[in-house]
Amino acid sequence: MNLADGVQLVSFGILALMMIGAALGVVLLSNIVYSAFLLGLVFISMSGLYILLNAGFVAAAQILIYVGAVSVLILFGIMLVNKREDYVPVPNAWIGTVATASVCAGLFALLSAMVLATPWAISSAVPVGDGAVVVIGKHFFTDFLLPFELASVLLLMALVGAIVLARRDFFPEQTEEDQLVLPERPRELVSGGQK
Amino acid sequence: MQLQYFLILAAALFCIGIFGLVTSRNAIRVLMSIELLLNSVNLNLMAFSNYLDPEDIKGQVFAVFVISIAAAEAAVGLAIVLTIYRNRNTVDMEQFNLLKW
Numbered sequence: 001m002n003l004a005d006g007v008q009l010v011s012f013g014i015l016a017l018m019m020i021g022a023a024l025g026v027v028l029l030s031n032i033v034y035s036a037f038l039l040g041l042v043f044i045s046m047s048g049l050y051i052l053l054n055a056g057f058v059a060a061a062q063i064l065i066y067v068g069a070v071s072v073l074i075l076f077g078i079m080l081v082n083k084r085e086d087y088v089p090v091p092n093a094w095i096g097t098v099a100t101a102s103v104c105a106g107l108f109a110l111l112s113a114m115v116l117a118t119p120w121a122i123s124s125a126v127p128v129g130d131g132a133v134v135v136i137g138k139h140f141f142t143d144f145l146l147p148f149e150l151a152s153v154l155l156l157m158a159l160v161g162a163i164v165l166a167r168r169d170f171f172p173e174q175t176e177e178d179q180l181v182l183p184e185r186p187r188e189l190v191s192g193g194q195k
Numbered sequence: 196m197q198l199q200y201f202l203i204l205a206a207a208l209f210c211i212g213i214f215g216l217v218t219s220r221n222a223i224r225v226l227m228s229i230e231l232l233l234n235s236v237n238l239n240l241m242a243f244s245n246y247l248d249p250e251d252i253k254g255q256v257f258a259v260f261v262i263s264i265a266a267a268e269a270a271v272g273l274a275i276v277l278t279i280y281r282n283r284n285t286v287d288m289e290q291f292n293l294l295k296w
Binding site: 012016019020023024026027032035036039042043046049050053054055057058061062065066069070073074076077078080081083085087088090096097100101103104105107108111112115116120121122123125126127128132135136139140144147151154155157158159161162163165166168 | 227242249253263269
């Protein structure tokens with residue numbers, strides 16, 4: 001193992017520990033604001049892992065979109081529904097938690113066994129590295145052109161849908177005489193050419 | 196560095212996300228768990244793209260699509276949570292039984 005491999009392995013270990021710890025914090029902490037900030041930490045360590053995988057462009061996109069937009073959006077959501085409430089304890093809730101934990105552990109064991117048992121066809125070609133932006137752009141405008149355009153339409157639909165859903169459907173009471181009265185006294189129109 | 200490390204890490208993150216999705220009672224935490232799930236899928240795609248398809252990186256293209264759709268999903272999901280909070284005055288998942296019976 002040369003120096004570069006060692007550095008890669010150590011940084012992978014640090015990023016993996018950071019990500020798993022932060023993800024456990026997101027799920028297990030009781031204060032949801034801490035969870036939101038730890039979610040940002042998960043996204044940042046994920047971006048570091050992308051850099052380890054020779055994908056600088058997607059790492060930058062990850063930081064911009066997830067850390068810059070989604071985390072802030074979730075924080076705003078927490079502020080908008082910020083209500084201190086004590087949840088009514090559900091009887092025998094621990095059975096559900098234990099069952100879910102065992103199912104998740106079993107799923108993890110199954111996935112790990114599958115990953116370790118499969119003979120992956122590792123390619124020996126040199127990764128494109130920083131030329132990835134060019135290759136991604138070519139993909140977007142040749143063989144992925146239709147999904148690319150559909151993604152823009154989907155984003156527009158999500159924008160309109162979010163506005164329609166989150167808008168307050170409350171209008172103040174309007175009486176009959178309020179509707180047709182202008183806020184200022186109507187003036188006589190002056191035609192332009194007479195002066 | 197091997198492909199298996201990244202895949203096992205993504206599997207662990209996916210299982211944590213599933214656990215949070217099922218057990219958490221705050222609706223916003225459910226949205227955060229969905230984000231964890233989408234991120235683990237993205238990590239899988241990027242690992243495959245780097246190790247199995249390093250020249251014609253289609254995994255990165257897929258990851259960009261997944262990121263954009265996850266952003267749309269977060270916006271719509273938060274709007275839905277906000278609407279339910281206005282109607283029900285709670286974010287407790289145990290009390291959302293509008294479609295239950």
